[in-house]
Amino acid sequence: MKIEFWGQEFKVNLAIGIPGAFLIAIASSMFGFGGGPFMVPLMAVGLRLPMYVIVGSSLLAIFFNTLMGTFRHYGFGNFDLIFFLIMFPAAILGGYIGPKIAKKLNPVMVKRVACIGLLILALQLLGIF
Amino acid sequence: MKRFLNFFVVFFVLTVFVSTGMAQKPAEQKAQEQKPVEAPKEAQSAETVTVSVDKTNLSGGGKLTITGKAPAGKDVYIEVWAEKTIRAARLDADPDPKTGKRPYIFYMTDDMPAFYRLIVPEKYKPVLEDAKAKGGKWSVSEVIKNAGADAVYGYPAKLKIDRYQTSLWASIIGSRGTKLEPMDEKENKRRSMQLLKARFRSVGNVFSSNLKIAEDGTFKATVEIPANTAPGKYFVVAKVDKDIKSEPVIVENSVTFPSVYLPNAGRTVNVIWPFLLTAAITTFGVLMGAGGGFILNPILVMLGLPHTVVAGTVMPTVLFSQGTGIYNYSKINFINWKLGVTLGLAMLAGGFIGPKLTELITLDQYKFLFGWVLIILAALMFWQTTPKYLEKNKKEQAILKEFQKRAQEAAKKKAEGGK
Numbered sequence: 001m002k003i004e005f006w007g008q009e010f011k012v013n014l015a016i017g018i019p020g021a022f023l024i025a026i027a028s029s030m031f032g033f034g035g036g037p038f039m040v041p042l043m044a045v046g047l048r049l050p051m052y053v054i055v056g057s058s059l060l061a062i063f064f065n066t067l068m069g070t071f072r073h074y075g076f077g078n079f080d081l082i083f084f085l086i087m088f089p090a091a092i093l094g095g096y097i098g099p100k101i102a103k104k105l106n107p108v109m110v111k112r113v114a115c116i117g118l119l120i121l122a123l124q125l126l127g128i129f
Numbered sequence: 130m131k132r133f134l135n136f137f138v139v140f141f142v143l144t145v146f147v148s149t150g151m152a153q154k155p156a157e158q159k160a161q162e163q164k165p166v167e168a169p170k171e172a173q174s175a176e177t178v179t180v181s182v183d184k185t186n187l188s189g190g191g192k193l194t195i196t197g198k199a200p201a202g203k204d205v206y207i208e209v210w211a212e213k214t215i216r217a218a219r220l221d222a223d224p225d226p227k228t229g230k231r232p233y234i235f236y237m238t239d240d241m242p243a244f245y246r247l248i249v250p251e252k253y254k255p256v257l258e259d260a261k262a263k264g265g266k267w268s269v270s271e272v273i274k275n276a277g278a279d280a281v282y283g284y285p286a287k288l289k290i291d292r293y294q295t296s297l298w299a300s301i302i303g304s305r306g307t308k309l310e311p312m313d314e315k316e317n318k319r320r321s322m323q324l325l326k327a328r329f330r331s332v333g334n335v336f337s338s339n340l341k342i343a344e345d346g347t348f349k350a351t352v353e354i355p356a357n358t359a360p361g362k363y364f365v366v367a368k369v370d371k372d373i374k375s376e377p378v379i380v381e382n383s384v385t386f387p388s389v390y391l392p393n394a395g396r397t398v399n400v401i402w403p404f405l406l407t408a409a410i411t412t413f414g415v416l417m418g419a420g421g422g423f424i425l426n427p428i429l430v431m432l433g434l435p436h437t438v439v440a441g442t443v444m445p446t447v448l449f450s451q452g453t454g455i456y457n458y459s460k461i462n463f464i465n466w467k468l469g470v471t472l473g474l475a476m477l478a479g480g481f482i483g484p485k486l487t488e489l490i491t492l493d494q495y496k497f498l499f500g501w502v503l504i505i506l507a508a509l510m511f512w513q514t515t516p517k518y519l520e521k522n523k524k525e526q527a528i529l530k531e532f533q534k535r536a537q538e539a540a541k542k543k544a545e546g547g548k
Contacts, residue, residue, distance in 0.1 A: 030490075033426060066444055074445075081392075083403070086389075086404055087407045094415065097408070098414070112510075114417040
């Protein structure tokens with residue numbers, strides 16, 4: 001598939017893109033997260049697209065997944081309204097504070113901290129740590 | 130004025146109607162309730178069990194002391210359960226010991242009490258200890274059998290359990306499978322024990338051996354109603370046998386703000402903690418360039434919330450922020466709709482299947498798989514901090530900023546031109 005972005009033309013390999021997006025969507029809707037951190041590398045490495053093409057379009061693709069996942073979870077009775085009402089304002093607050101702090105921090109340091117934090121969490125889930 | 134009068138007349142008639150209707154209903158209910166009370170009177174000539182509790186009102190859980198008297202020399206068991214119900218589900222994929230075939234039958238009930246405790250006599254403490262020593266492989270039926278509680282295990286045995294014959298294909302098209310005929314009493318009882326374990330997980334959450342029986346048949350037990358369990362009525366019944374049992378004693382548990390009961394998760398939480406946790410993690414999520422769900426979900430699951438409810442409730446919370454993100458990018462013309470929608474349709478199909486799988490897997494499988502997902506994510510994060518990636522990223526970020534600037538200018542011009 002050929003796409004045009006701000007006057008530049010890119011070729012997108014759908015044989016990688018569609019199965020990849022499909023599998024990421026299954027995993028992320030199953031565990032209940034967005035899927036962005038997996039879609040961005042898929043589009044950057046698998047589809048060889050530059051970052052400025054990815055940022056907006058990956059968000060749109062993920063939105064489809066989140067929307068469907070939300071409806072499906074709701075249908076299966078997995079949605080707890082009161083729990084949602086507690087978390088929703090907190091998530092908006094986080095989305096408001098985050099970008100304000102982000103400017104003052106070194107992104108590489110943040111990612112390294114996140115990397116260690118994720119590993120600890122993973123080992124705890126696997127019952128090793 | 131006339132209109133007002135008419136209004137008043139209608140209002141008056143309606144009020145009378147409603148209030149008489151309301152007054153009649155309780156009378157009918159009372160008549161129904163009185164019937165079963167008479168039955169034990171006849172049985173009183175035989176052996177009876179009496180039971181009482183030290184308090185009938187609890188606030189945010191607490192310790193209950195249960196005392197009573199049963200026929201001397203007999204084992205007494207006490208069942209305590211909450212009126213509020215929650216869902217419990219289990220996929221039976223264990224191979225049949227004879228044929229080796231996996232049944233793939235999905236059992237589900239929405240009537241599981243939010244709290245259940247079977248208190249067995251103190252002498253059966255070793256049975257519970259044995260079960261605890263087995264770790265995750267303990268079974269409710271074995272404990273019940275070894276503690277001699279088979280005849281008294283009552284309330285959950287009668288749960289309405291639905292069962293579905295599921296298959297790979299059913300999972301793909303997102304259905305629970307074909308609903309099977311209801312089970313007979315014996316099978317329902319057996320499956321209810323498995324669901325108890327699926328829901329409450331540990332031995333201590335289902336059984337307790339805190340029950341002392343004196344020689345003359347008086348007994349005393351204590352039960353701790355945890356602060357994180359459901360509000361509402363709790364029923365306490367002492368049993369010697371299937372038929373020799375006490376009338377239920379009702380204890381009311383109340384939960385007051387800032388604690389709230391999450392009806393689907395079946396838990397009482399103090400609103401402050403999930404709020405702070407979510408705010409902190411989503412802030413960090415923005416910083417590391419990933420949604421907060423990756424960190425939030427495992428933590429909530431580790432805190433003891435059911436994984437199905439966690440997945441099903443965190444997902445809608447990010448919907449809004451994704452929507453605003455798309456709106457902001459589209460304003461500066463930064464979304465390639467063809468690319469986004471093409472990949473989006475593939476994700477739509479995936480998002481249809483995923484939530485079905487959440488329901489089928491157990492908490493342990495959820496933790497195991499999520500653990501590996503996080504390891505992959507950590508590897509991706511690490512890769513993004515390598516010098517080679519950073520160099521490439523620097524260039525791309527510069528281009529990105531340039532494009533954004535141009536896009537914003539273009540949008541501005543357009544807006545001005547529009548005026």
